[in-house]
Amino acid sequence: MGAFADPRLSAVERRGLDVLDLGGLVAFLCELVAIPSLDGDESPAQLAVAEWMRSAGLTTDAWEIDLRALARHPDYSAEVEREEALGVVGWIGESAGAGLGGPAAGAGPSIPGRDLLLNGHVDVVPPGDEGAWTSPPFAPTVRDGRVYGRGAADMKGGLCCALFAAKAIKDAGVRMRGRLNVASVVGEEDGGIGTLATIVRGHTADGAIVVEPTRLAVVPAQAGSLMFRLVVHGLSAHGCVREEGVSAVEKFAPLFAALRELEAQRCGIGDAPADEPGGARAAVAGRPRDPLFARHRLPWPIEVGTLRAGDWASSVPDTLVAEGRYGVAVGEEPAAARRAFEEALARAAAADPWLRDHAPEVEWWGGRFDSAVTDARDPIVTSLTAAVTTLTGAAPPAEGVTYGSDMRLLVNTGHIPTVLFGPGDVCVAHRPDEFVQVDELRRAAEALILTALRFCGVRE
Numbered sequence: 001m002g003a004f005a006d007p008r009l010s011a012v013e014r015r016g017l018d019v020l021d022l023g024g025l026v027a028f029l030c031e032l033v034a035i036p037s038l039d040g041d042e043s044p045a046q047l048a049v050a051e052w053m054r055s056a057g058l059t060t061d062a063w064e065i066d067l068r069a070l071a072r073h074p075d076y077s078a079e080v081e082r083e084e085a086l087g088v089v090g091w092i093g094e095s096a097g098a099g100l101g102g103p104a105a106g107a108g109p110s111i112p113g114r115d116l117l118l119n120g121h122v123d124v125v126p127p128g129d130e131g132a133w134t135s136p137p138f139a140p141t142v143r144d145g146r147v148y149g150r151g152a153a154d155m156k157g158g159l160c161c162a163l164f165a166a167k168a169i170k171d172a173g174v175r176m177r178g179r180l181n182v183a184s185v186v187g188e189e190d191g192g193i194g195t196l197a198t199i200v201r202g203h204t205a206d207g208a209i210v211v212e213p214t215r216l217a218v219v220p221a222q223a224g225s226l227m228f229r230l231v232v233h234g235l236s237a238h239g240c241v242r243e244e245g246v247s248a249v250e251k252f253a254p255l256f257a258a259l260r261e262l263e264a265q266r267c268g269i270g271d272a273p274a275d276e277p278g279g280a281r282a283a284v285a286g287r288p289r290d291p292l293f294a295r296h297r298l299p300w301p302i303e304v305g306t307l308r309a310g311d312w313a314s315s316v317p318d319t320l321v322a323e324g325r326y327g328v329a330v331g332e333e334p335a336a337a338r339r340a341f342e343e344a345l346a347r348a349a350a351a352d353p354w355l356r357d358h359a360p361e362v363e364w365w366g367g368r369f370d371s372a373v374t375d376a377r378d379p380i381v382t383s384l385t386a387a388v389t390t391l392t393g394a395a396p397p398a399e400g401v402t403y404g405s406d407m408r409l410l411v412n413t414g415h416i417p418t419v420l421f422g423p424g425d426v427c428v429a430h431r432p433d434e435f436v437q438v439d440e441l442r443r444a445a446e447a448l449i450l451t452a453l454r455f456c457g458v459r460e
Contacts (some may be wrong), residue, residue, distance in 0.1 A: 158211025369404025
């Protein structure tokens with residue numbers, strides 16, 4: 001008998017868990033991290049994943065995404081211009097009916113089975129100041145039980161867990177009643193074109209797991225976000241007589257304060273009455289104190305990420321451009337969220353004589369990340385939760401996350417019940433010395449194996 005002697009595990013489940021190749025998983029993760037697959041340059045990583053799938057015996061669909069046609073889709077969103085993009089999906093087993101190709105040949109409706117889609121992205125954000133890294137960001141390093149490198153946590157680690165979970169089930173010789181699909185996608189960081197293209201291609205399922213770094217928590221709800229651009233107008237003058245002009249920087253200050261106040265209201269903190277126009281419960285259709293978001297003081301944050309002002313150091317700046325991210329609550333209509341944002345700025349501008357006559361301009365641009373939620377009673381949620389509980393002896397945390405992900409496309413566009421679950425912590429993503437723990441890679445892969453076997457079903 002293998003390492004898994006738990007009586008709650010069937011012989012087939014133990015066999016699948018026993019053949020997991022953790023060493024191979026870490027090695028392939030290092031291979032992927034070494035490919036600097038920044039948004040717009042993901043094809044080398046996608047080709048590596050497709051080749052791995054074929055060598056592992058997965059049936060593989062690799063195709064060039066028609067970017068021009070995809071851009072006409074109502075849910076298309078991107079911030080990076082691409083000359084090319086590749087889609088890659090590999091699978092084992094025969095479809096139970098929901099996925100590509102319809103019902104399996106010879107499988108009548110009396111044969112139970114469900115299709116599962118594991119989704120992970122290969123695109124990564126820039127490494128920033130490489131001098132702030134202990135080791136080069138694209139020279140993966142394994143030390144102290146961790147794999148370091150850009151994308152190790154977000155989310156090539158999770159993708160490798162999905163790939164090696166499928167490989168373990170295949171290597172164990174398990175015959176499944178449904179199909180286990182693994183989608184390797186591009187463009188998640190700037191809008192989700194890869195997952196959208198995968199859905200349009202026809203790769204769907206009865207349930208999906210996006211292997212985001214959740215610290216092995218089961219996440220059935222994610223907040224959304226919108227990208228905004230705010231233009232503030234002033235009046236230029238020589239800096240030596242600055243009072244002859246109007247600084248756009250100074251006029252931005254009350255607008256920024258208004259955004260901070262709006263953030264507090266929408267998140268249910270501060271002194272604003274709940275029923276006051278623009279107050280927390282009036283502005284947000286979701287519930288700021290939803291138990292899934294209990295650990296987040298700011299579940300729907302607002303952040304200004306870039307500021308550009310003026311064109312000469314000794315002149316009063318006559319224009320300021322601020323760009324940022326606006327958190328959208330679970331269940332909140334994007335149009336309502338935009339309206340709350342614009343009304344808050346309009347109130348602040350009306351209180352300032354200059355801004356009243358020189359209204360700031362708001363533009364909504366770039367990636368759109370809608371919120372998404374899956375019912376906690378859905379089989380994908382209960383199957384994953386039960387699998388983790390079986391393996392660890394304790395139920396995993398159930399949480400919501402404040403960041404956007406491809407879950408929104410799978411749920412809202414593909415109509416696939418979806419959860420987020422994977423190794424790593426989002427707090428170390430997008431930072432120097434990004435890492436994922438090897439032990440978390442193992443535990444995540446084991447949970448995916450067990451979930452797939454139970455969700456899809458096996459033929460004894």
